[in-house]
Amino acid sequence: MKLAGKTVVILGGGSGIGFACAGAASRAGASVAIAGRSLEKLEAARAGIGADVRTFPVDASDEKSVRDFFEGVGRLDHLIVTAAETKAANVSGMDAETLRPTLDARVWGGYFAARHAAPRMGEGASITFFSGLSARRPYPGSSVISASCGAIEALSRSLALELAPIRVNTIRSGIVETPLLDGFYGEDRDEFLRSLAERLPVGRIGSPDDIAGAVMFLMGNGFVSGSVLQIDGGGSLV
Numbered sequence: 001m002k003l004a005g006k007t008v009v010i011l012g013g014g015s016g017i018g019f020a021c022a023g024a025a026s027r028a029g030a031s032v033a034i035a036g037r038s039l040e041k042l043e044a045a046r047a048g049i050g051a052d053v054r055t056f057p058v059d060a061s062d063e064k065s066v067r068d069f070f071e072g073v074g075r076l077d078h079l080i081v082t083a084a085e086t087k088a089a090n091v092s093g094m095d096a097e098t099l100r101p102t103l104d105a106r107v108w109g110g111y112f113a114a115r116h117a118a119p120r121m122g123e124g125a126s127i128t129f130f131s132g133l134s135a136r137r138p139y140p141g142s143s144v145i146s147a148s149c150g151a152i153e154a155l156s157r158s159l160a161l162e163l164a165p166i167r168v169n170t171i172r173s174g175i176v177e178t179p180l181l182d183g184f185y186g187e188d189r190d191e192f193l194r195s196l197a198e199r200l201p202v203g204r205i206g207s208p209d210d211i212a213g214a215v216m217f218l219m220g221n222g223f224v225s226g227s228v229l230q231i232d233g234g235g236s237l238v
Helices: 016-027 039-051 064-071 097-118 143-162 179-200 208-220
Strands: 009-013 030-036 053-057 075-080 121-132 167-173 229-232
Touching: 009 016, 009 064, 009 097, 016 030, 016 039, 016 075, 016 179, 016 208, 030 039, 039 053, 064 097, 075 097, 097 121, 097 143, 121 143, 121 208, 143 167, 167 208, 208 229
Parallel strands: 009 030, 009 075, 030 053, 075 121, 121 167, 167 229
Antiparallel strands: none
8 A cells, every 4th residue: 555645643653553553654655643642652653663753742532632633733644543541340340530541542532533633634534443352242340441442433433424535444453462461461461362372263463563454454445434344363253
């Protein structure tokens, strides 16, 4: 896919999947802007991509922060929103205020991003959101995470109609080896990933580049909108 002359914006582009998407878009010739809460991660990402990448501090759950970000970016062609919080807890466990960022970052963050990006997008534009397998296969303690994933998929379908002809899609990703897993599984991380890889039909854990390839497809295929693309190594089958 060629993206010369296009501007690609990644909200949550400082690490993991967002970083891989930024690199793929840059290699395809796009002008890339990445945003996130950690300036340190953003600067490291810019150095790692090795291209002229613009960086912006932004809190996805704060509408003013998101609005100011898009005013700074200006015109854009493709928006990728990977920003998310993932706090797991049983329904009788954590208090609502602790869990609220899990909904705010993914759902309200996606909503705010679409609201303020859409007026700056032209012909052939696209928005790509991210959910996760817990939208379809929840597990104990995932109630708020599952709710956020299901909500962003529903939002994506609605926006595909409301913002047309801007195309809006969601990637429902399986387990991908990113720094996010460290906080989720702690000392059990390596054993968990080894065990999961053995069960998956593809025989391995996903990489950020696997997901970035799917994002490139969604940006490039002008006949895909309102879809949820599941990239999970066959995990839904086992």
